[in-house]
Amino acid sequence: MNKKRVYSFGNGNAEGKADMKNLLGGKGANLAEMNLIGVPVPPGFTITTEVCTEYNELGKKPVVELLKPEVEAAIHNIERLTSTKFGDAQNPLLVSVRSGARASMPGMMDTILNLGLNDEAVAGIAKKSGNEWFAWDSYRRFVQMYGDVVLGMKTESKDEIDPFEKIMEAVKEVKGINLDTELTVEDLKDLVKRFKKAVKEQTGKDFPTSAWDQLWGAIIAVFDSWQNTRAIYYRRLNNIPDEWGTAVNVQAMVFGNMGNTSATGVAFTRDAATGENLFNGEYLINAQGEDVVAGVRTPQEITLEGSRRWANLQNIPENERATKYPSLEETMPVLFKELNSVQQKLEDHYKDMQDMEFTIQEGKLWLLQTRNGKRTGAAMVKIAMDLLREKTIDEKTALLRLEPNKLDELLHPVFDSVAIRSANVLAKGLPASPGAATGQIVFFADEAGNYENSILVRIETSPEDLEGMNVARGILTARGGMTSHAAVVARGMGKCCVSGAGSLRVNYKTRTVTIGDITLNEGDWISLNGSTGEVYEDKVMTRKPDMSGDFGLIMEMSDKFTRMNVRTNADTPKDAKTAREYGAKGIGLCRTEHMFFEGSRIKAMREMILASTTTGRKKALAKLLPYQREDFEGILEAMAGYGVTIRLLDPPLHEFVPHQLATQKELADEMGISLDMVKAKVAELEEFNPMLGHRGCRLGNTYPEITEMQARAIIEAALNLKSKGIDARPEIMVPLVGTIKEFEIQAEIIHKTAKKVFEERNDSIHYQVGTMIEIPRAALTADLIAREADFFSFGTNDLTQMTFGYSRDDAGSFLPIYINKGILKNDPFQVLDQDGVGLLVKMGTEKGRSAKPDLKVGICGEHGGEPSSVEFCHNVGMNYVSCSPFRVPIARLAAAQAAIR
Structure with missing residues (x-):
């Protein structure tokens, strides 16, 4: 068949x-x-x-x-x-x-x-419809679209406009008109001829007539x-x-350009920016669908309420807006009523917010498309919770409707309420995509990366601008409505966007934007309020967002269904507190090496490294002990009641020594040794491949006094907190283990040190000793290691690096090419490679639990906050994932979705 x-x-x-x-x-x-x-x-x-x-x-x-x-x-x-x-x-x-x-x-x-x-059919359409203007307007649109899309006429140069638009603008200038609807039938016929001539000149072929x-x-x-x-x-x-x-x-x-009884538009069953249960959208009389999204004419709102909320008509007095730009509810009340009925029918049927395209042809309504509407993170949460409250969907469906990564939009700063009062408002447009953005002006999408924080300012955006829109912190357009390209794409990306700021005069040649009597240049700072549509001069201070309300309910629901905890990667009490506010239940990775770089700590660390004897190293480590103990106290207290996994020193020692001559001389003077001695030690520590060299447990096994000092600092910190009635739960993690013997030696040092401290203090606390599985051999021999370890934490950053043989520091030169060529589907350092690295994770977990059924297993690489990787960890049966503080809510939702699925 x-x-x-x-x-x-x-x-x-x-x-x-x-x-x-x-x-x-x-x-x-x-x-x-x-x-x-x-x-x-x-x-x-x-x-x-x-x-x-x-x-x-x-x-x-x-x-x-x-x-x-x-x-x-x-x-x-x-x-x-x-x-x-x-x-x-x-x-x-x-x-x-x-x-x-x-x-x-x-x-x-x-x-x-x-x-x-074609030339014959346009005459037939004109005769049949009795509307010659409509027929020729449709024809010139077709030649332009077909020429651009099929015949390749559209220019890719940012400095040139579309060849058809160039012809159109020249005709309008000669005629002294602004709008397409002001063109006469003869103008349209002339445009068709010019368009076809342009096709012939550029392609060498006649426009197809069949x-x-x-x-x-x-x-x-x-x-x-x-x-x-x-x-x-x-x-x-x-x-x-x-x-x-x-x-x-x-x-x-079906034709929306057949006169004043015809129209075209885009509508949403709910507000795509805020999630409010308000039927809204935009339409144009006597137009075709592309006119609405392209922003070539000022669109009108569909409902009266929408007009009051979103009117992008700053130059028109409030009392004139209804007469000059009436809503569809006013111009075509019967059609509006039918459209309103259809939108409700579609939302009830699909049980989700719908994005619809429609055309009205001479008083008859046609639907051209419906789809689940793109929405901001804030709208996503509100719509899901409102539908739940309306009993349209259940809790599981509400959670599955949410895109975990879009929660990120709700976790970043908004404008400070005090700072915003004194900010100078330059212009006002439409609140196309909420949020706050401060950055330096750029006018071309491919230059958005020229500044660390950029605002892309365009007359209007097009799909070609996508990459620059993604790079920019915010988007500002002079033209376009709530359903323009800029608005829809920005909402989908979670980017702050203000569209249709009609008072902007953008000059691409001079790279300036003029607003009234103020002219801003490329690189000048502006700020956008995507929630109000206001554009401010210069920078505006921001503050942390509110995490309560529906967001809090989503998190509560997530915890109700999840079977896997979410921890955080945190090296400071501040990060630990932030993560706890976001719902982290413990720390999955505390990197102790980050604590050695501040002030006098680095001096003591370098003294330890330069020491030539065990006694000298111990003397230097004694100076570091109080710093370490203080840091651990703060972190354990911030996460009281939850486990805190503290990784022992991991990076190679050469990272801590000075490599500049001036700094080496300064160190030599401080330590009272010769510059040559410092140089010799630095040279001695230099390695061909330090990531595979003298680091991790190899340091602790070579210099056991380092492990001893760190273990003492951890145990003493926990005991100090216990004396204050604080529940500290340290988990000491040995990094980079490849053989069982490496782990056994380190564990013995830790246990001996703990026993000694307990005897000194005549007190004890519960602690665990586990390891980081980040070397393929450790995953392959996990059953042996699990006999001695209390827990496993998969360090998927290094495990990915060693499994693929890709250097994380150097892979950026070829990974994008690999992804573009389809060699890899994703960057394996961002999305866990489930077929290869994931197989080692699964094997390591299963082997570990075959030796110790109650073995606690987690993941602490960057993958711990990536939704598809979180789902994989759930399916493997891990106890927890760990990620950066700001990704904790994302991981909590992803873990709940994995459990529901």
């Missing part, structure tokens, strides 16, 4: 449905589903995502041959339902061709509207757009697999 590659829908019937997203893409599956639940959708068909994969393997010609019979049959079905004829001059069927991946990728791939027009040639060109262009630069970058950013491919959706055109 032949594989089905094309699925038709229309007139309430559909061959697909919502649960076929993998095959039909999100858009195609939802178009089919809307048909099945009685929502008005223009008829069409979907070419499956599998065909995209076939196209990438086989090429154009074989795939067109495979598709031809089914596509022709599907076109005939649309002809039957619309009483039109594809390619006919008198009664032509016009179609749109759009992409549609499994996961929403707004603006990343290509779209073509009004396909099927509707079928146009269709196949558009289908192939959509498949090709899966591999365009911005789509690839978006997939990398959102962990969307390359092999998924995109579907192609072909639909009968």
